[in-house]
Amino acid sequence: MTKFFETYCLSDVYKNIINNLRVSCVNKVKRILPIFLITFFFIQVVSCGRTNKRSQSLYNLHEQCYWLIYHNDYDSLKQKAELFLDLSRAENDKNAESYAYICLAACELTGGKASKAKEYLNKAQNIAINNSNDTIWAYALNLKGIYEARVNYNIFSSQQCFYKSKQLAEKAANYRQVAAASINLGALATLTRDTSFIKTVKYAYEYGRQTHNMHYMMGGAQTLSSLYQIAGNPVEAERYLDIAISINDKYNFHHDGVLALTQSYISLDRGEHLKALNEAKEGIERLGPSQATMLPQAWLCMARIYMAMGDYRSALESLKHTKDVSRQYSSYGYMSDVYELMAQCYYHTNSPNEALEAIHMVSLEQQSSRETMRKQLSAEHALLQEMAQKENVSEMRRLRLSHQIWMSAALGMLALCLFSVIIYMVVSRRRREKLMRSVVASTRQTVAAEDKIDSLCLGISSGTDVSGDGNQHATSSDKKTHNKDIYDRLCRMMIVDRLYADKTLTRESVIERLGTNRTYFTQLLQENCGMNYSQFIASYRVKEAIRLLSDSSRQNLSVQEVCSMCGFGSTSSFYKTFQASTGVTPVAFRKFSLKQSVDR
Incomplete structure (x- = not known):
């Protein structure tokens, strides 16, 4: 029975504890984690759906404003832009708010209110820089270039604004805005009679032709006609002018x-x-x-x-x-x-007097023009510095925003991992406690059954008197019967005399009491229980420890006292042997065993 206890009851339970624990916990996590993820994504989908419904009206207003600009209907645009601005503020959508400011600036600039247009432009540009939105910034700079050309007649500043708008649009892959800035650069070139911009304007014309955007196609054709006329190429000038006229007549631009x-x-x-x-x-x-x-x-x-x-x-x-x-x-x-x-x-x-006065005015205008040119160059230098500074600020904000997005994503993943680990730990702990209670219960039942069987075997063999040495038994006709008798005598010495409780017990002393030799004794243990001497003694000591730790009346005994009473030489060897046999530590065994006793 000791062999059965050691080999089949305790060792198998211990070997299967970790596998059962791992499989059960993984199965629990597999069941819980999908539910958590489905719930999480369901919440995200619902919130995104609500956000999409709120932003749909903003998108519709954005498209309406764009088409009103497209058709030069600035009276209706102002009403839509004001509504667009109020709604974007209510939704706290900074990008939409900046675009609304650009639409309002276009309306004021067209109506001749330059100061109001400049105010709206500055607001739009500041919002675009703070939000690192290159597309909105490109729109604002494009309109600012028109402002500089129409109001201040500052060709240099206007050209720089269009150049920067084109660069930002290319960076943001907004090719529609690239085409708009290219057409405006070409329009400036007609004032300075610079035909080097023909290739730039052709890009806008080809973009409109490929995307079927007739507004850009007509604007490009009209500007190309003027540039070719300046370049002295009337054939191309008339060809592009005919294209522009046909598009204007067809689409009523x-x-x-x-x-x-x-x-x-x-x-x-x-x-x-x-x-x-x-x-x-x-x-x-x-x-x-x-x-x-x-x-x-x-x-x-x-x-x-x-x-x-x-x-x-x-x-x-x-x-x-x-x-x-x-x-x-x-x-x-x-x-x-x-x-x-x-x-x-x-x-x-x-009229010579009037002619002389006009010539004098020409010299004054030229002097004023030179002064204006100097101021414009100074303003251009200041504008370039301002744009470079704002670009640096925008880049810093973009990097910071990107860092915040990555940090938020990392923290979200970390929170999800921690939540999963906590679930795993809770489920593992509960499953482990359940397995521990099962191990303790099965171990106690096994020990109790073994005690009964040992008592029965002891009663059966009590009438048999075995004497003599092992060699005499070896020469008898029924060798197996005599081997069994000696083994029963050994078991009786362990159960009745409690030899295992002696810390100084040695193999030689047991052999001497049995009256046999070392070789025969080793063979005897191997044939009857499949263990060596150390395992045989340890099995009785562990069973005694299980009885003591399971006894609620002896719960005041410390682990060291139980170790001493069971015959173990040290606490470390007691812990090692007990856990190897039962799969749990003595302290854990006592905890779950006493808890089961209280529950019963």
Whole structure:
């Protein structure tokens, strides 16, 4: 029975504890973790759904504002932009708020309220920089470039704004904004008569053609027509102008005035003065509110046509209109040309005093132009420094935002891992306690059953008297019976005499009491219980320890006292032997055993 206890009951339980514990815990986690993840993602989906519903109205307003700009309907745009601004503030959407400011700035700039437009532009630009949004910043810089060109007539600052807008749009992969900045750079090039921007504008035209964006295609064709006319290529100029006119007529983009003026320049270069005059008049009549800043250029074009026709008095009237609208729209860049042409007209109309005065005004305008140029260069330098500084701030914010996103993701994953570990530990602890209680219960039952069997075997063999040495038994006719008798005698010595409780017990003393030799004794143990001497003695000591630790009346005994009473030489050997046999430590065994006794 000792062999059965050691080999089948205790060792098998101990061997299976870890495997059972691991399998059960993994199964628990496999059941719990998917539920947790499904719940987590369900909450995220619900929250995202609510967010999408709230942001859908913002998206719709964004698209409506874009199409109103696309069709130059600035009256309706202002109403939509104000509604867009209120809703974006309510939703705390900074990107939408900055775009609303850009739309409002476009409306104010078109209506001639430059100071209000600048205020909105600064707000939009600051929000874009703080949120590291290159797309919104590109929109703001593009509109700021238009502001610099129309209001301050600062070609250098305007060009820098368009360049930077184009770079930011390329960085953000916003090719629509790249095309818009390219067209604006081409429009500036028509003022400075710089034909090197033809390739840049062609990109915008090709983008509109490939994406079927007729607005950019028409704008690119119109600008290319002007640039080719400046470059002295009337064939290409007329070809692109025809494309722009056909797109404008088909989609009703309200660019009739601008196209008529472009056509008048081409007709003037051809010498078709009457046709050019009619086209210039048509252009002035059809220029819309958003194109009113082109009126000085239109009236100047008409004056040149009249001069080419020899009608200097009509040319003077056109030049006076040019001065008036230039002052109205703060477009003073044409004044030098105006006074120069006025001097020629006065000369041809025999008004020398007025001609001299006009020449004097030309020198004053040129001096003023040089001063303005100096201020513009200074302003451009300041603008470049400001843009570089804001770009550095934007980059720092972008890096910080990226770092925060990664940190949030890492913390989320860490929290999820910790939650999983806690679940695993809780489930493992409960499962381990359950297994421990099962081990303790089965061990106690096994020991109790062995005690009964040992008592029965002891009663059966008590009437048998075994004497003599092992050699005499070895020569008898029934060797197996005598071996069994000696083994029963050994068991009786352990149960009745409690030899195992003696710390000084040795193999030689047991052999001497049995009256046999070492070889026979070793063979006897191996045949009957499958153990050696140390394992045999340890099995009785462990059983005695189990009885003492399970006895609630002896719970005041310390582990050291139990160790001494069971015959172990040291506490460390007691712990090692007990745990190897039962799978639990003596302290844990007592804890669960006494708890089961209380529960019963």
